[in-house]
Amino acid sequence: MTKDKGQITVVINLGYGNLLSGFPNVTALLWEPENPRPLKFIGALPPATELDAIYRRWQLIYHALYRTPGWRPRIKIDREDITNVSQVEFADICVQYVQLIDEWLNAEEFRNIDRQLRSHLHHSDEIQVILETDDDRLRHLPWHFWKFLSDYPKAELALSAPQYQRVEKSHRREQMRILAILGDSNGIDIARDRSTLLELSDAETVFLVEPSRQEVDEQLWDDRGWDILFFAGHSESQEEGTRGLVAINPRDKLGIYHLKLALKTAIARGLQLAIFNSCDGLGLAKELADLQIPHIIVMRESVADGVAHLFLVNFVKAFSSGSSFYLAVRQARERLQGLEDQFPCASWLPVICQNPAEVPMQWRSPPVVETQQSSKVRDRWVGVIPLAVTLILLLIRQLGLLEGWELKAYDHFMRSRPSEPLDSRILIVEITESDVQSKEEYPISDATLTQLLQKLELHQPRAVGLTLYRDLPVPPGHAELRVQMQQQSNLVAVCSFDKSYGGPVRSPVGIPTNQLGFDDVLIDPDGVLRRHLLFMSTTSECNTGFSLSFQLAQKYLAAEKIFPNNQGIKDNPLHLGKAILNPLELNSGGYKTLPQGGWYGMLNYRSFPIAQTLTLTEVLNGEFNPNLVKDRIVLIGLTSKVNAKAFFTPYGVGKSPSEKVPGVMIQAQKVSEILSAALDGRPMIKVWSGWGEVIWIGLWSGVGSAIAWCIRGRLRRVSAIPLAIAFLYLLCYLLFLQSTWVPLIPPALALVIGHLSLVLGPLRRNKGQGTNDN
Structure with a gap:
């Protein structure tokens, strides 16, 4: 048994039994990060004949709902089987269903395991709960209603077969490779799933659109191997959940057994995750688990097209942004609850099937591959771009093109105090x-x-x-x-x-x-009075x-x-009690030029x-x-x-x-x-020296370039720019509270221009030469 460092793993084995006879020998093993040896707790689960009966009733009504027009399930159905279904009745059944699950898992025989786990775990712990069972009925139950899981916000449950082993991997890739099979799309819109995967700039994705069996088989045998196998389209389970079929095109359906040898090879070459974003996938998961694939995500029951797509969007976003595999699934599953007024029980559907012998996978970013030449080019541009942007901004500023914006920013800070x-x-x-x-x-x-x-x-x-x-x-x-x-x-x-x-x-x-x-008084060109004239020559x-x-x-x-002292002496500071008054110089603050004649400073309004x-x-x-x-x-x-x-x-x-x-x-x-x-x-309003402002603008141009070069992932970079501008604004505002006026507009522009200059220039060229921009 292996586990991910920092994560806690709980494996619950239900032993023999079923819902009608109960489970007399339930064991729970707890692996903590700091201890390689597990803790073991024992308990039991009583018979649950009412739960068995209500599940059958729930499933019957649920399937009938998915046969109503407008639901667009990712399973082919016969429209002549449509029956009138009461959603009110279904809501009542759901309430009873959840209540019976709660009562069953709160039974005294099982509470020892629940109490022992709580005594060793903290609410902030990240926990993988793996349930070992072969019982098809148990695998369909919405286990996330167990109060233990709702009380631990970083816990998620996965299903597992009672027997498992580890497969030795012969391939190790630095960048994610995804094989995406887009099968029969009759009545559904799986093109949206394709768009979601295309947005993953830090993964290589190969699409097979309504392929033949030979095309699927050939790609699975690819020597480079795959990390993720994704399927979207119509699917179904058969033979009491022991087998599954996927419609790879409008004519052909495939089972896992049709691709067994190719899949075993793909797993040996590093295939870690299979996602079946389609209906009734537990049969598919059962067959894949027998091949010892590390992870599977399927839908327990029929799933509407919109539900399947939203789950994929949220899972991919969370997982590729750094969330752990289990947390990404939980976040994506829970966000489906927002659709349940239209698609009841949407958040009940996604489930992980885990091989406990394997470490939960992590999203990998591609390597930055640089030649010596590209490295030199990179270093040169990273140094040149901030300097060039700074010089351009200083020229624009000297021409007075930013003066209006800078004075408006000054007014805003003045009003915000x-x-x-x-x-x-x-x-x-x-x-x-x-x-x-x-x-x-x-x-x-x-x-x-x-x-x-x-x-x-x-x-x-x-x-x-x-x-x-x-x-x-x-x-x-x-x-x-x-x-x-x-x-x-x-x-x-x-x-x-x-x-x-x-x-x-x-x-x-x-x-x-x-x-x-x-x-x-001294009126600025926009008609606003901002300066305090103290001395002038007499007439x-x-x-x-x-x-x-x-x-x-x-x-x-x-x-x-x-x-x-020094009153009225040109260009000299004026000392008056606790105050030292310095006259403004040419090009002070945000001004292009200031008129000569007279001794004045910025008026520090109350x-x-x-x-x-x-x-x-x-x-x-x-x-x-x-x-x-x-x-x-x-x-x-x-x-x-x-x-x-x-x-x-x-x-x-x-x-x-x-x-x-x-x-x-x-x-x-x-x-x-x-x-x-x-x-x-x-304090009187102060401004920095000319060189101080040049360094300030150059610094933020460098920040923009650094964000472009150091942060991997387009979404992360796009998010970092507003955060950097917000930090710049905060610094300028805090300094203004101390009566120091420093530029806001020029450094903000320098940050954005410095960032874009690198992203649209050297970074893009380096990417084409082997440097991967994530």
Whole structure:
């Protein structure tokens, strides 16, 4: 007795007896991987006359069902034998049948074996259960309803003759060879079985379509031998299940005895498995077992065409993908249950017939046969392709063809980050559409603005940022506003270099330079605001080199004894508290080119809303908590959709339709970014150096080529590419959570192109020269 390392084998011998008289001497042998000597348990099974009777009734109705139109069984039937059959009655019979099997196998006489096996086995063990019996009635029973098998998800039962021996093999092949006999297809569609076998790129399959007896015999004698013999078509058992016939063409039927010598030779040359994907195959299995073939798969009863095909698809997929033989059969059998509303008892049909003296077979992949020349060619291409793909992607990237995709990926990562709490250091005073209409001013007069500033000043804000332009008077009250702005040292007014909104906009008259900031922004070509402009050269119209956000942050941080160094010095980092701010360089991140002039970085948005808000009316009426103002930065600006200057952000473009954000909210984002970096250590958005990104893209091009070269099997490779892209996405996302923007689109393209370049180029050529691509 041999066994597969790592698998547990249980051989149950029922001894003499039958269902009517019982089985008084049942023995079970248990082989464990770490012990070459078996454990032995004994038990018995009582008579089961009711089970015998209900099986006869079940089989009668089952066969009648398969004679109804539409079932297309893989057995030829006489349509004049059609009878009316109640599927409801059949369902009741099935329930009784299963219940009687359960009661029989749960009998006290048999429970010793059941208990002993459970005490030595774990639910995760892979178990081959082999039942030794010659009784045809027992071989037809659906043994998978034994509770032991359902409780052990990696166990499957096989049938065996009581006597068996091992056949010495004279051939050992590295690649699977399959002889597929496609017999009489009258009334069924076995072409689908052929398509399934054709998809096996790692096996050599020879098809015989409706062959003659001589053609079958000749192929079985092939000197190279076979691993699997497959038959699809019509078949049947005869003589109480001791013999079987297969219809190899519309005229001829063959039995195993017709091919006995050829089959014995094929088994000696390595034939390991015979699959009869056809009806009533236990007679065929009985004859083949007498020839000591290692494994057989047959259907216990008549089988519908669709059931037979689905079993083949799932078995081949599982077995060729690395599952063990027994697990592949169990998976394929259990997946037939989904058809049982149309084809009752479909999952009862497939059964293994095993020679216990043989080790369960494994699927073999073909060897990679390389000549020295092909090896050198391979090595050269494996090295050249990633480099070539990387250079091509860098050129495409430099031309700006990927910039739109990369910026969309950036926006996606920005939106996908977890939400952050409101910034408690900032308050936004909104001038809403209702405020504008109630004042009947556009947008508000100097008098109203003076009143607002005075109201806020009473509650001691640390800084006040005015995003309303006041280069020209908005009467009434201009003189009073001018005095208020000159006297309020914590106020920062705004000017602009931008000409697109009717600018540039001059500074308010009399405002000191340290109370002035520009509100200019950098819009990307797709209309989205992603960058934070901090410093620019001064002009006569806007006499400041600092942004409004930076001026407000400076005033807030000064109270914390935090002051910047290197401020505004071109190309130098800015140190501010815990923050180190580095300006973006040309070709940073996903940008093709970035304009020169000005000092800017990526704007590290918080999710919206950014801070608490009050309306103009609420402040003027005193309808707010003074603590919302004290020691905060207060930003004043328009949020009216009619009048406010607004911008698209990574958050807004992710919605349909896209939404714009008022300028005052953008300024709040910028101020919050600086404060959070300086005080909390919240990182600014960083990008890798140019060489870092080149190495990153080249690395993923190499991953794509490695998948093509190292993973055997087309399905496995196809599955590996999405997994690799998912891993790349995860890495990019995790880095973005740490505020590091690394490319996603170029390396993903490099991975796919590097993979396809090798698969469609050198791999295909090498395959034709002897290298097998699985």
